[in-house]
Amino acid sequence: MTRSPEEISHALLDAARMAGADAADAIVIEGSSISVDVRAGALEHAERAEATDLGLRVFMGRQSSIVSSSDSRAETLTAMAERAVAMAREAPEDPYAGLADTTQLSAGWNIETLDLVDASEEPSPGALQSDALAAEAAALAVKGVTQVSDASASYGRHEVHLAATNGFSGGYGRTQRSTSCVAIAGTGTGMERDYDGDSRAWQSDLRSPEEIGRTAGERTVALLNARKPETGSYPVLFDERVSSSLVGHLLAASNGAAVARGSSWLKDSLGEQVLPQGMSLIEDPHRPRISGSRPFDAEGLPTRHRAIAEDGRLMGWTMDLSSARKLGLESTGNAARGVSSPPSPSNWNLELSQGEKTRADLLRDMGTGLLVTSMIGATINPNTGDYSRGASGFWVENGEIAYPVNECTVAGNLREMLARIIPANDARRYLSRVVPSLLIEGMTLAGA
Template identity: 65%
Template sequence: MPEPLATLADRLLDAARKAGADTADVIVVDGTSVSIDVRGGALEQAERSEGIDIGLRVMIGRRQANVSASDTRPDTMQQMAQRAVLMAREAPEDPHIGLADPSQFATDTDTASLDLFDPGAEPDPQALQDAAARAEAGAQANPGISQVQSASASYGRRRVHLGTSNGFSAGYARTGHSLSCVAISGTGANMERDYDFDSRVYGSDMRRPEDIGTEAAARAVARSGARKPKTGAYPVLLDERIAGSLIGHLLSAVNGAMVARGSSWLRNAMGEQILPTGLSLIEDPHRARIAASRLFDGEGLPTTRRAIVDNGVLTGWTLDLATARQLGMTSTANASRSTSSAPSPGLTNIALTQGEKSPAALMAEMGTGLLVTSMIGSTINPNTGDYSRGASGFWVENGEITYAVNECTVAGNLRDMLKRLTPANDAQSHLTRVVPSLLVEGMTLAGN
């Protein structure tokens, strides 16, 4: 019978106390993952992994150290604790570290309300192989496809437990099902690639494998004959699949660690208008059946719904305890933690206000410009917000797609871009980042 994760956490905390730690916290992760790849209708690769990882952070005064292992034997835990204490004694002082006060800890830790664990049996490897094969077959049914690069199905299960030396002890379990397909059209130098995928907490919520393969193929075929677009200043419509990356740059800039270092292009923007009026950016960690949901953060604090941007105005940073102390603020319960690292600020579920118009309607309004469906590379100046990325997609004339585009660059400044964006109405509600397609006016395109 496997030892309960809470018992393992208590044993490691006890070892830390005996080794001389003033305070400590522990994270224990028990996981299983299965991945199946199919190519040409046959099994290409099958992987399975399972095990327990443990992470220990000890503090001596204002010094800390973090150690991790995948061995839960008592001798290993004792050695971990001893080494962590020795490391902490040699670490530089950090006046901002420390556990939460017990009065701050979450009291509601029953994650059943979040419905993060699929109670069904672990999928049989043959079932995963069949799903991947069906996705591949769906892509191959398109005569414009020259090959299917990959079709993969996977399943994962994780149990996580967090414990602190001053009384917090809670955990949760979650599952994940995913399926992806990458299709290629054309041959030689004219090859074009695109993909589709789905990822859910519950297997019953997954899209049909054939639909994923069919969509991947259609996207790859649509990119056939791609060429460089015109150089100049044009409106750019970011497809829903990649629009979240633009909002991701905003979210990185409001991360407390970046702000505390003074390396964020939004470091002086608190209370300023950074999005158009009417748009809000909401974090909601309590959405059911969404993989990133959680009732408490990596330091045991209760999570809450909050507006990062409210009606276009920046209202808050993303903070854990250390960055909150450094900035003279209160933690937003956004500590993220792994077994191999100390807590740092991280986000859960994000949603941007959707617009009223479809992507097609926005494309019609923009007249001439670029629909971007894929991006590569990234040159982002974290201090100024200057932005430049390689892009591909479709050139639009008179509101209609005219030809596929590749090998171009889109550039601008994030502050200006965010103030000029218009959202569509096509965000997918099951994702952790619910961001619709975004129309951005006046970007610089480098092509022919």
């Protein structure tokens, strides 16, 4: 008889106790997915996957180990537990390791309020293929598009359950429906490519494949005949498609694990100004139908609404239990983990304060500079915040887009950059990271 993720997780804990573990936690992820790729009007690839993955972490005092498997038979669970205990006995002690106290555990959550599971039927392979073909056809209908390298549609449903010997037991499910398209225009060295895509928890929220394909095609054609921009100091407008990467660098520097290691350019900046006054960065893991939502973290602690930065000032670190113990603080309920890895700090849904001006207003205000729509590579010094990334997009003259540009580098220092960002009002509120286009004056461009 097939067992549920909850039953398997508790069976793992029983096996760990029988093997002699002092404490243990188990995570079980059960899921199925189906994806379809088309090319040139025909099916190119179709794949269906179903799996149940198990992870067991055991503690022998302050020594610990992790084992994982995709086999949930009783004899496998016993073997996993015995191996984990044997490994833990040989592991070095970690004074910060251990499960949460019972007083810290999440209780009484209402998973229904998060609305993470679409109750409608799983789409058929034929329906997914139709969506992918519609996206491809819409992209090819855009004048100048020569081919579509990839048009895809997919669906997935997953259940996760976490249980531990400290008494915690909880689980939830989520669905995901996606459509994407990559278009190509031009030939030879003048070839350009761009994309569009959408991913939602609910099928009914997904943008149409026709819109996705058309947008991918229009974005691609707009990049034709690109050239290198001038080298110098110019204002740079990070388009909403890429602006969340700047927030990502702030999050990496405020991650408790990095701070505890001393490898963060924000390590001595609690309470200091890291964003302009009036701007805040808020984490909310309880937004309905959003991919980053969850009722508890990977250590069974409640997730909560909190300000990472408020009125521009850094309010705190993002921590799991281990990093919090190292810093002498309390976990913020931000532990994430897979079946074969220990918990580590991670962020959930985020929203950066938006401005009052449109992106067009910021383009007009910047005069001459660069609009960045795509970025590649990254050289970030975690200790100083020095920043350098390859970029492409559009050159702006007299407040209007003049021509596409590529093969340039944008450089600066993250502390200085983030302190002077000017936000637009164009953030997409259905994303897990709600970040508008961001204008930064006086950045260094290396081009022609």
